[in-house]
Amino acid sequence: MNMIKAGLAGVALSTAAAGAASATSVCLITKDATNPFFVKMAEGAFAKAAELGVELRSFAGRFDGDHETQVSAIETCVASGVDGILLVASDTAAITGPVMAARDAGLLVIALDTPLDPMDAADMTFATDNFEAGRLIGEWARRTMDDPENARIGLLNINISQPTVGVLRNQGFLTGFGIDIGDPNRWGDEDDPRIAGQEVSNGNAEGGRSGMENLLAIDPSINLVYTINEPAAAGAHEALRAFGRADDVLIVSVDGGCPGVEDVAAGVIGATAQQYPLQMAALGVEAVARFAETGELPAPTEGKDFFDTGVGLVTGAPVEGMEHLSVEEGLRLCWG
Amino acid sequence: MTKTSPDPAGPDAIASFAGGPSGLRARAMYLVYSMPALVPLFVLLLAIAVFAVLLGERFLSPFALTLILQQVAIVGIIAMAQSLVILTAGIDLSVGAVMILSSVVMGKFSVHLGLPQEIAVLCGLLCGVICGLISGVLVAVVKLPPFIVTLGMWQIVLATNFLYSGSEVIRSQTIAAEAPLLQVFGRTVSVGGANFTYGVIFMLGLVVVLTYALGQTAWGRHVYAVGDDPQAAELSGVNVTRTLISVYALAGLICAFAGWVLIGRIGSVSPQAGQFANIESITAVVIGGISLFGGRGSVAGALFGALIVGVFTLGLRLMGLDVQWTYLLIGLLIILAVTVDQRIRRASL
Numbered sequence: 001m002n003m004i005k006a007g008l009a010g011v012a013l014s015t016a017a018a019g020a021a022s023a024t025s026v027c028l029i030t031k032d033a034t035n036p037f038f039v040k041m042a043e044g045a046f047a048k049a050a051e052l053g054v055e056l057r058s059f060a061g062r063f064d065g066d067h068e069t070q071v072s073a074i075e076t077c078v079a080s081g082v083d084g085i086l087l088v089a090s091d092t093a094a095i096t097g098p099v100m101a102a103r104d105a106g107l108l109v110i111a112l113d114t115p116l117d118p119m120d121a122a123d124m125t126f127a128t129d130n131f132e133a134g135r136l137i138g139e140w141a142r143r144t145m146d147d148p149e150n151a152r153i154g155l156l157n158i159n160i161s162q163p164t165v166g167v168l169r170n171q172g173f174l175t176g177f178g179i180d181i182g183d184p185n186r187w188g189d190e191d192d193p194r195i196a197g198q199e200v201s202n203g204n205a206e207g208g209r210s211g212m213e214n215l216l217a218i219d220p221s222i223n224l225v226y227t228i229n230e231p232a233a234a235g236a237h238e239a240l241r242a243f244g245r246a247d248d249v250l251i252v253s254v255d256g257g258c259p260g261v262e263d264v265a266a267g268v269i270g271a272t273a274q275q276y277p278l279q280m281a282a283l284g285v286e287a288v289a290r291f292a293e294t295g296e297l298p299a300p301t302e303g304k305d306f307f308d309t310g311v312g313l314v315t316g317a318p319v320e321g322m323e324h325l326s327v328e329e330g331l332r333l334c335w336g
Numbered sequence: 337m338t339k340t341s342p343d344p345a346g347p348d349a350i351a352s353f354a355g356g357p358s359g360l361r362a363r364a365m366y367l368v369y370s371m372p373a374l375v376p377l378f379v380l381l382l383a384i385a386v387f388a389v390l391l392g393e394r395f396l397s398p399f400a401l402t403l404i405l406q407q408v409a410i411v412g413i414i415a416m417a418q419s420l421v422i423l424t425a426g427i428d429l430s431v432g433a434v435m436i437l438s439s440v441v442m443g444k445f446s447v448h449l450g451l452p453q454e455i456a457v458l459c460g461l462l463c464g465v466i467c468g469l470i471s472g473v474l475v476a477v478v479k480l481p482p483f484i485v486t487l488g489m490w491q492i493v494l495a496t497n498f499l500y501s502g503s504e505v506i507r508s509q510t511i512a513a514e515a516p517l518l519q520v521f522g523r524t525v526s527v528g529g530a531n532f533t534y535g536v537i538f539m540l541g542l543v544v545v546l547t548y549a550l551g552q553t554a555w556g557r558h559v560y561a562v563g564d565d566p567q568a569a570e571l572s573g574v575n576v577t578r579t580l581i582s583v584y585a586l587a588g589l590i591c592a593f594a595g596w597v598l599i600g601r602i603g604s605v606s607p608q609a610g611q612f613a614n615i616e617s618i619t620a621v622v623i624g625g626i627s628l629f630g631g632r633g634s635v636a637g638a639l640f641g642a643l644i645v646g647v648f649t650l651g652l653r654l655m656g657l658d659v660q661w662t663y664l665l666i667g668l669l670i671i672l673a674v675t676v677d678q679r680i681r682r683a684s685l
Contacts, residue, residue: 033498034498034503034607034608036504036505039502039503160658160660200659204608205505205602205603205604205606205608205609206598206602206606206609206610208602209602210407213403213406213407214650214653217403217650217654218653231505231604231606234505234507234508234602234603234604235602235603235604237508237603238508238522238601238602238603241603242406242522242531242533259504259505259507262507262509263507263509266509268508268509336504
């Protein structure tokens with residue numbers, strides 16, 4: 001008798017749970033769970049989800065570049081019947097297959113931060129205009145340096161697979177500085193003699209230091225360094241300091257995290273292009289919630305193929321003719 | 337008739353050793369067998385010579401050569417820890433994770449908890465020892481395979497690292513202001529054009545200390561004995577359990593020191609660093625002629641192994657080659673090193 005009562009109670013509960021499961025649900029899949037950018041993005045997503053009463057599940061690869069885990073995560077989300085997926089893709093070309101399958105199953109798929117390749121494989125992309133971010137710091141560097149025609153430039157990229165975010169920032173920087181970029185879909189094919197070398201840094205301080213040391217070994221007279229993100233810039237600065245060149249070399253970066261903006265304040269980084277991951281995630285959750293309710297697809301920013309979540313140039317040394325954010329404003333808007 | 341020992345070569349000889357192969361080849365093989373670090377040293381000198389010829393002064397300068405030392409210092413120190421464990425026929429996949437967790441502990445205890453920097457450093461070192469002790473007890477007392485134990489510990493320690501740190505970096509400037517002792521291994525000593533960081537000096541000192549301990553102390557003999565044949569060692573009176581636990585604990589301590597040296601190198605406390613340290617250390621150990629089956633090899637070999645990887649990396653980079661060529665060559669070197677080790681083993685039977 002007790003067993004039957006328990007069984008009936010169980011059935012009642014699961015029916016109620018099934019009823020509750022028809023509330024909007026979203027999956028957030030990031031490249032990894034260790035890069036502070038994605039940690040903050042997840043926090044922003046959870047906060048917005050709590051505010052809207054949306055159920056959020058988050059997944060992450062084990063490392064930046066872990067494609068397989070992301071494929072499994074997409075399949076899990078499709079099987080769970082969620083309304084939408086927010087995806088920061090590790091392998092922007094290979095993930096398009098599972099993404100199209102998810103879209104065919106009726107899910108809304110939004111690419112966050114890193115556009116897929118091709119971009120329209122996702123329903124919409126909410127991202128920083130990474131090319132613009134690079135362009136801002138490139139132009140700032142050109143206007144700040146005494147002799148940009150004879151600059152010796154070192155570039156610290158992310159990794160050898162040349163993901164879109166790395167290529168866009170790199171090519172944006174070179175364009176902003178006034179260097180012919182050749183093929184805009186990859187770095188390394190430029191032949192401007194001002195480029196001393198391009199290294200990979202894996203986007204962390206250790207890689208930044210080794211990469212900078214290798215660049216200095218190739219050309220000790222480097223006086224401008226582009227870095228993919230602020231941790232790599234911090235590592236590069238340590239290498240420059242160790243070789244007594246910290247005061248002669250200008251470092252520019254992208255990200256706008258709080259440690260990075262503090263580095264701008266301290267003079268470690270000359271200028272950084274700030275991006276807004278919390279906003280990216282929040283807008284993504286909102287878009288899925290709206291899609292679940294009304295079927296409305298998110299729209300791109302006017303004149304672009306994606307929704308631009310904005311970028312700001314944070315520097316303590318502003319230049320004529322360029323809008324910028326002061327260090328104080330940068331610290332107010334920073335993440336992490 | 338006077339009793340004299342029969343002449344071994346004479347007609348009354350009962351038995352005598354045939355003597356074995358003689359000549360230069362035999363002597364060379366004997367030398368390589370008795371001093372296993374000779375082969376990696378030879379490869380290292382050959383690599384330096386080849387790159388010196390190809391690149392000239394750009395490579396052979398004190399700047400470039402000491403740069404290689406600086407770049408391999410962290411892996412070199414971890415390779416010391418890995419060598420100790422591999423000498424006991426074990427393996428330690430958690431070395432990188434222990435290094436990072438120790439550095440995070442040092443950073444957070446001093447900067448966020450406000451403890452005096454010396455205490456924070458000691459806590460970090462203690463953290464490494466504790467992680468090593470856990471692995472050691474699981475291997476020696478519970479008798480689990482080292483590969484499995486350290487695979488699990490790697491995941492556990494790495495996750496603990498990210499959970500505790502929240503993936504947040506502690507900036508170099510913050511550490512310099514509040515706990516400069518953490519960056520002490522980053523300071524340099526300049527001799528001519530050569531820059532030696534305290535981290536490099538520590539690594540070289542560690543090699544000397546471990547070579548002495550492994551070669552000249554009873555504990556060292558026990559480590560080799562346990563690696564070569566634990567049952568024979570046990571029967572000979574070696575406390576296998578205690579030796580194994582001491583090896584893993586010492587390896588953990590060395591990894592914690594590597595974490596301290598890492599803070600000196602990158603200035604900041606970065607939870608994302610050291611992701612490949614375990615693979616890189618195993619590579620250095622294998623190329624250095626230490627047998628994965630235990631009981632044979634010298635830690636100097638692991639140092640040479642780490643230096644070989646560093647020489648190839650910088651040399652090929654200066655030549656402008658894709659970094660993938662480095663990985664390809666290192667892979668070939670690993671297989672070559674294991675082949676040489678196997679041939680020496682077979683020759684010694």
